[in-house]
Amino acid sequence: MSEGIELTTLPRDVLPTVSERVARLREALPQIRAVLSGERDAVALEATLACLLWETLPWCNWVGFYRRVEERTLKVGPYHGTMGCLTISFDRGVCGAAARTGEIQRVPDVHAFAGHIACDDRSRSELVIPVVDSEGRVRAVLDLDSTLVDAFAEEEAMILDALLRETFTDRDEVRW
Numbered sequence: 001m002s003e004g005i006e007l008t009t010l011p012r013d014v015l016p017t018v019s020e021r022v023a024r025l026r027e028a029l030p031q032i033r034a035v036l037s038g039e040r041d042a043v044a045l046e047a048t049l050a051c052l053l054w055e056t057l058p059w060c061n062w063v064g065f066y067r068r069v070e071e072r073t074l075k076v077g078p079y080h081g082t083m084g085c086l087t088i089s090f091d092r093g094v095c096g097a098a099a100r101t102g103e104i105q106r107v108p109d110v111h112a113f114a115g116h117i118a119c120d121d122r123s124r125s126e127l128v129i130p131v132v133d134s135e136g137r138v139r140a141v142l143d144l145d146s147t148l149v150d151a152f153a154e155e156e157a158m159i160l161d162a163l164l165r166e167t168f169t170d171r172d173e174v175r176w
C-alpha cells in the first residue's frame with residue numbers, strides 16, 4: 001500500500017460514465033476501510049480520506065474537509081487540490097448550506113447555485129456531505145469539487161455518505 005490505493009491510473013480532469021465512477025468507488029471502498037480501521041483521531045481520518053479520495057476520484061480538483069470551529073463557522077481542514085478558502089460562514093456557499101441544514105448538497109452546475117463560493121473559478125460542479133458525530137452534531141463537511149459539469153451522481157453521494165457515517169458517526173470515541 002505504499003502508493004495508498006491500488007486502482008487503475010486515470011488522467012485527471014476527465015469524467016468517466018456514472019457506472020464507471022461508481023464501480024471505481026466500490027473497488028476503492030474495502031481498501032479505504034482497511035486503512036482507516038481502528039483509527040479514532042478525526043484529523044488523521046480526514047487527512048487520509050482526503051488523500052485516498054483524491055486518488056480514487058481524479059475528476060476532482062478539490063477533495064477535503066471544512067471543520068466546524070464555531071457554532072456557525074467552518075475552517076478549512078485536510079485537503080488535496082487547489083487552494084481553498086480558509087473560512088466559510090454557515091450563511092455562505094455550498095459548504096455553508098450543507099453545514100447549516102445537515103443535508104447533502106449535490107450541485108451539478110455551480111453557476112446555477114446562488115451564493116456558490118468560487119475558491120477556484122474553474123470549478124463547475126460540487127458535492128458536499130455533512131460529517132456528523134455520534135450525537136448527531138455536524139462536525140465538518142466533506143467537499144468535493146470538479147472542473148467538469150455534473151461530476152457527482154446521486155449514487156456516488158449515497159456511497160460517500162455511508163462511508164462518512166461508518167467512519168465518523170458509528171465509530172466509538174472519535175477524538176475531534
Ligand code: SME
Binds near residue numbers: 143
Ligand atoms: N465552493 C465551495 C467553497 C469551498 S471550495 O471550493 C474549496 C462552496 O461554495 O461552499
